[in-house]
Amino acid sequence: MTARRLLTPGSGNQSIPEWVAEHLGPVSTAAPNLSGAETVEIRGGQRAADAALANFEVRGYARRRNNVWPEKTRGASRLSPYIRHGLVTLQEVWDRVADGPDDDVAKFRDELLWQEYARHLYARVGAASGATLRFEVDERSAPPAVDDSEHPWSSSALCVETAWQELTEAGWLTNQQRMWLASHWSVREGARWRDGEDLMYRHLLDGSRAANRLGWQWTIGALTGKPYGFSRWQVEKRAPGLCTRCPLERNCPIAEWPSAAEREPKPFTDDRLRQIDDLREISGPRTWEQSGEPEYVWITAESLGIADPASACAPDVPLIFVFDEPLLSRLKLSTNRFRFLTETLAELAEEREMEVWLGNPIEVLAGKRLAATFAPVPGWRERAALLDLVAIAPWPWLQWPRAGSVTSYTAWRRTRR
Numbered sequence: 001m002t003a004r005r006l007l008t009p010g011s012g013n014q015s016i017p018e019w020v021a022e023h024l025g026p027v028s029t030a031a032p033n034l035s036g037a038e039t040v041e042i043r044g045g046q047r048a049a050d051a052a053l054a055n056f057e058v059r060g061y062a063r064r065r066n067n068v069w070p071e072k073t074r075g076a077s078r079l080s081p082y083i084r085h086g087l088v089t090l091q092e093v094w095d096r097v098a099d100g101p102d103d104d105v106a107k108f109r110d111e112l113l114w115q116e117y118a119r120h121l122y123a124r125v126g127a128a129s130g131a132t133l134r135f136e137v138d139e140r141s142a143p144p145a146v147d148d149s150e151h152p153w154s155s156s157a158l159c160v161e162t163a164w165q166e167l168t169e170a171g172w173l174t175n176q177q178r179m180w181l182a183s184h185w186s187v188r189e190g191a192r193w194r195d196g197e198d199l200m201y202r203h204l205l206d207g208s209r210a211a212n213r214l215g216w217q218w219t220i221g222a223l224t225g226k227p228y229g230f231s232r233w234q235v236e237k238r239a240p241g242l243c244t245r246c247p248l249e250r251n252c253p254i255a256e257w258p259s260a261a262e263r264e265p266k267p268f269t270d271d272r273l274r275q276i277d278d279l280r281e282i283s284g285p286r287t288w289e290q291s292g293e294p295e296y297v298w299i300t301a302e303s304l305g306i307a308d309p310a311s312a313c314a315p316d317v318p319l320i321f322v323f324d325e326p327l328l329s330r331l332k333l334s335t336n337r338f339r340f341l342t343e344t345l346a347e348l349a350e351e352r353e354m355e356v357w358l359g360n361p362i363e364v365l366a367g368k369r370l371a372a373t374f375a376p377v378p379g380w381r382e383r384a385a386l387l388d389l390v391a392i393a394p395w396p397w398l399q400w401p402r403a404g405s406v407t408s409y410t411a412w413r414r415t416r417r
């Protein structure tokens, strides 16, 4: 694979979908239109992120967060794709809801802390996240091929089918639907959770290994020993009326609770979950650190905001973004995700000089003096170690990492007091 510089998105006559198809077609999975419905897109870009944050109404969140259907009853903010890509920080979202009713604000902020916990956990153990599993998970069936046509979500049950359609067509799901799909895949069907996680990740606009893995592990009971059982009961509660439209209404495949036994915990095998010595490796620097003059600000999927700390510290330096071809060839992300990213890049390019590349980031960035914002993901750290980073900006943590336990959300919260 030879790295190549791409026409900056938004600079020619091509629409964003055309740009994605031409440059990223071979490394992507085409988003289907299974339902034939007009999809409500979550648009990329800072303007859309700012508008979503400004328009979010936290009142009613605690009561409505888990609603699935009808869509207009949902209380979720749909801010996750913007949070995932650094267009809004957790701190900005935290501050934005300060004036809301106490119980709604408390519930919403608790969810922001779950996101922060996922980041802390992933920053510590990263790809070795299997080591965080406290409980054995039953995986009864042979692993299905991770493809988009035959899998445990290919079902005529409307609750599963509509969630799959939303995931693939719009790239976003409520938390409740994510739990339904993960539970159906793993707890009921006994398929390998990592395959399900990969398939969900492929389609999510907000897909992050940190939050997706944590969500799957929680749902299948790998963290608590108690799997979340998904059955008709939840659908009737969270999507009232959906079952009466379902072709399987009288022959419901999820009428009963799936059989899943509680399990005994096993000891943690990864000491890093309890304590780490080198906090700085996880947290990054506390202040802007500079040893030379950068030629480029290297931006990544974590740092696409207009106020990205490194971009703000080096305002006259051109931006550089690399679509990581070796990685993307394996992941085969949805064209929806690429549309979102490309819309964001196109908007950034209106403000700043920018180069966009497709190739191996190490090759593209070799020999260039770079500034970048620290990212709490192992992949970023591995690449950064091989590059000439002459300036690093701190990651905008909601809460600065500490060296103590991250064995569970509760244990992690305790270390914060």
Ligand SMILES: Cc1cc2nc3c(=O)[nH]c(=O)nc-3n(C[C@H](O)[C@H](O)[C@H](O)COP(=O)(O)OP(=O)(O)OC[C@H]3O[C@@H](n4cnc5c(N)ncnc54)[C@H](O)[C@@H]3O)c2cc1C
Residues within 6 Å of the ligand: 065, 075, 076, 077, 078, 079, 080, 081, 083, 084, 111, 112, 114, 115, 116, 118, 173, 174, 175, 176, 178, 179, 182, 201, 204, 206, 207, 208, 209, 211, 212, 213, 214, 215, 216, 219
């Ligand atoms: C199986 C499964 C997979 C998931 N995969 C992802 C993923 O890849 N990326 C991702 O960002 N979230 C993931 N989540 C967490 C959660 O479902 C989404 O963050 C949330 O649904 C996004 O919608 P929202 O922005 O409207 O959330 P809101 O309810 O409006 O919450 C606001 C923000 O709080 C955070 N948040 C809310 N719930 C959670 C949670 N349970 N865990 C962590 N953070 C949370 C998110 O940053 C979210 O944007 C997953 C959950 C499960 C059960």
